[in-house]
Amino acid sequence: MARSSSVATARSRFRTVVRRLSAALAARCSVDLRALAAFRIGLGALVIADLIRRSRSLSAFYTDDGVLPRSALFADYGEVYSVHALVGEPWAVALLFALAGAFALALLAGYRTRLAALASWLLLLSLHARNPMVLNSGDSLLRMLLFWSVFLPLGARWSVDALRRAGAGTDADAAAGAGGSERDPGADDGDESATAGPSGSAVATVATMAVLIQVLLMYVTNGIHKRGSDLWMDGEAVAYIMQADHFTYLLGNHLAEFTGLLRGLTVLWIALLFASPLLILLTGIPRAAIASLFVGMHLGMAVTMPIGLFPIVVVVGFVPFFQTPVWDAAERAVDRFGPPAALERWRARLESVGDALASLDASIPRPTPSGALAGLRARVGRGRPLLSTVVPYVFLVLIVLSSAQAVGYAETPDPAENALETVEMDQHWRMFAPDPTRTTRWFVTVGTLADGTERDVLRDSPVEFDRPPRAEATYRSARWRKYLGNVASTDNENHRSYLANYLCEDWNRTRETAVENVTIHQQYERTDPYNGSVVAANGFELIEYDCSGEFIQDE
Incomplete structure (x- = not known):
């Protein structure tokens, strides 16, 4: 009896430890649904802004009349998996830009969110493959964030998909956590593999963990690269960067003489890079405080260095780090002081447009699937939970291995390297590292x-x-x-x-x-x-x- 009692006690303690560890992991990997909605809006807006900026050099960079005609592309890069490489005329490339813009707009609005995210990622992947010579770290991060967005319940809040669910009587939180029995493969009905976070308005999945770790890996990898540089470790790097006039504008053109300030900024940036694991280890308001420091530094880059959309891409990437307490506080502030009248008018207009889109979508007649097709859809539906867990898990492991390889800590197996290269998820992150541009x-x-x-x-x-x-x-x-x-x-x-x-x-x-x-x-x-x-x-x-x-x- 005594032995049975001790075994039962040990099992009980083990289950308690597992529950606590599971709860701690969920607390650190959970993302508020409102954060995911804001993240979705930011991604859609970024893709649209990126397309607009690229369109200024559309002919120069993406057509046969430009700096990399398709004959040269295929000769130098071999097999190129790009729909943009199938056409060489400016009008045809412009049509592809317009198509990508349409999907990005759908992503922003949360209309058929998962399909819009997948299409936006594929078209961006194709565009990047068309001319690798013009890509920077901001392009890489945006591409990776879009990849992870495919596995996230981005349409659970503030979206046309959410309005459609509301019209069908399906709760957004329930949809994000459990899904429905009748699923539309194009819409975002949530993630069946999701587990509730510490708040009912948050979800914790492999994909939420992956999107957080993706941003973290950028800083950890870059910090390790910079650790080998005397200029960074001695606090001199930013002062030298400000001497590279082709990398400065606006405030950056006036900061070069303030070497003491620049030294302080160098030390602060290195300290943040080395403290970046706190972005995962901390939760709630402390995590938000650390994330805000990173956001502030990147906004500072945006007004000192002409490095394209990179700072804004990073800021959008930080949105999921702001957890439920932050969003609850923001909502209380809005409720207390009330939104500006102009914002109210815009919200009313957007809700009206969203309702109209939801009604239009619901009114479109859809053919009744045949028995075979219905069976196929049912099998796909049953396999979705496995797919939405296994694929993010596999690529999460691969990006961690890739980051370790980038800093010389590990070797990525050839099959894994091929998989990463296929979806352009290699992790390098050598921005201004090991030595800065000077x-x-x-x-x-x-x-x-x-x-x-x-x-x-x-x-x-x-x-x-x-x-x-x-x-x-x-x-x-x-x-x-x-x-x-x-x-x-x-x-x-x-x-x-x-x-x-x-x-x-x-x-x-x-x-x-x-x-x-x-x-x-x-x-x-x-x-x-x-x-x-x-x-x-x-x-x-x-x-x-x-x-x-x-x-x-x-x-």
């Missing part, structure tokens, strides 16, 4: 015209090799800066010919006096942040290109 760089594209004169054919301006007053203004956009920096890399000699050929053809299509020869130079100057003296200055020729010669011309 040299101002600009490009000069000397075009010799048919009348013997010379012109900078990239900017249609007089040829000038001296350091410009504002180096960032010599680039058409942050994406052009990224592209030109990659062209200058020693691994991309062919792309120098592609760029020169584009400059020749683009000029000759639109000007009366033809260009016969293009020579591309990269100039650079390094300045000491403490005394302003020029430490190094030089330039070199990347390629001299005959506009009437072969497509690829070697030096």
Whole structure:
């Protein structure tokens, strides 16, 4: 009897420990449904903003008339899984942009949310594969956040899908946690594998854990890379970055002289990187406080460095870190003070549009599926809980392995590496690491015209090799800066010919006096942040290109 009693006691204690550990894990992985709704809106808005910004260079970067025609793409990259690579005309690429924008708008509104998230991710993956030379870390993070969004109940709140469920008498929280018996594969009816978080308005799943860890891995990996840099560890890095004029604008153009402040910002940033595991270990208000520090730093980057949408992508990625206490407090504040009248009007309009869309969707007649099709749908429905758990779990393990490999702590097996490469989920995160950018760089594209004169054919301006007053203004956009920096890399000699050929053809299509020869130079100057003296200055020729010669011309 005594032995049986002790065994029962041990089992009871074990179950208690397991329950406590499970509750602790759920508390750290839970995401409020309102946070997921805001996250969804942010992702949709980001994709739309990204498409608008890319459309300014649509012809240059994504058509056969641009810097990477499809013949060059296939020659350099082999198999390319991209629907954007099936077409080369500007009008066809514009249609794909419009299609992606439509799905992003559906994602923003929460209409057929899961389908919209999946389509947005696939189209973004395709767009990125069309021209890898223009991608930055913001593109990588947005692509990864969209991947994880496919497995999250993004449409449980503040969405057309939620209105449709309300009309059908289905509670949003119940849908997010348990799902319904009649499921629409395009809509977001929630996640059957979800378990309730510490609050009924939160969910904790493998996917919620994965999206949080995805953001965390970016900081942990980047912090380990930076740990090997004396400039970062000594607190000097940001002061040197502010000397790279092509990476500064707005407030960044005025901060270079405040070296003490920049040193403090360097120390603070390194401290945040090393403290980033607290983003998972802490919960509630303490987690929100740490997340707010990261958000503040990235908003500071947005007004000092022209690095595209990267800071805003990160800010959206932090939305799931704000847990239920934060959203409850925000709702109490709104209830107490009341929303602004303009916001009320906008909310009323959006609700009206959402109701109209939900009614329109419900009124569309749908054919009754045949017995075989109904059986297939039933089998797919039964398999969804397994799929929504297994796929995120597998890729969560893979991204952790990939991050460990990026910093030399592990090796990713070849099959795992192939899977990561297929969906572009490799984890590198070398932003300004291990050593920061500290040299101002600009490009000069000397075009010799048919009348013997010379012109900078990239900017249609007089040829000038001296350091410009504002180096960032010599680039058409942050994406052009990224592209030109990659062209200058020693691994991309062919792309120098592609760029020169584009400059020749683009000029000759639109000007009366033809260009016969293009020579591309990269100039650079390094300045000491403490005394302003020029430490190094030089330039070199990347390629001299005959506009009437072969497509690829070697030096």
